[in-house]
Amino acid sequence: MAFCITFGTHEFSSQLEGYEHVRAYCYNCQHWNGHCITRWPFFTVCFIPLIPLSTHKYKEVQCYTCRYTQDLRDRPDITPETRPPAGGQYGIQPPPQAHGGFQQQQQYQPPPQAQGGLGYK
Numbered sequence: 536m537a538f539c540i541t542f543g544t545h546e547f548s549s550q551l552e553g554y555e556h557v558r559a560y561c562y563n564c565q566h567w568n569g570h571c572i573t574r575w576p577f578f579t580v581c582f583i584p585l586i587p588l589s590t591h592k593y594k595e596v597q598c599y600t601c602r603y604t605q606d607l608r609d610r611p612d613i614t615p616e617t618r619p620p621a622g623g624q625y626g627i628q629p630p631p632q633a634h635g636g637f638q639q640q641q642q643y644q645p646p647p648q649a650q651g652g653l654g655y656k
C-alpha cells in the first residue's frame with residue numbers, strides 16, 4: 536500500500552498593511568526599492584498548510600531589486616511614511632545647460648577691481 540505524503544512548507548506573504556507605499560532603502564544594493572511584506576510560514580502536508588511554523592507573521596522589508604530581505608525590527612528607520620528622498624538618487628535631473636553657448640556676447644567687461652581694499656596710493 537503506497538502512501539505518498541509530501542511534507543513541506545508554504546509561506547503566505549502579502550503586503551504589510553499600512554506600508555503598501557513604502558519604498559525603503561536597501562543597504563545591500565543601495566536602491567530605494569524595499570517593500571514591506573509579511574510572511575507566515577506554514578508546515579504543509581500534501582501541499583495543505585496545516586501548522587503555522589510561527590506564532591506570528593514576520594514583518595520584513597524585501598528589496599525588489601536584489602531580493603535582499605531584512606527583518607523590519609532591524610530597520611527602525613522604516614515607517615509607513617518612508618520614501619526615497621526628493622532630489623536623491625532618482626531625483627530631478629538638473630536642467631540641461633542651454634546649448635550652443637557660442638554666441639559671442641559683444642559686451643565689454645571691465646577688468647575686475649582689485650579686491651580687498653588694498654588700493655595703493
Ligand SMILES: [Zn+2]
Nearest residue numbers: 561564598601
Ligand atoms: Zn537591494
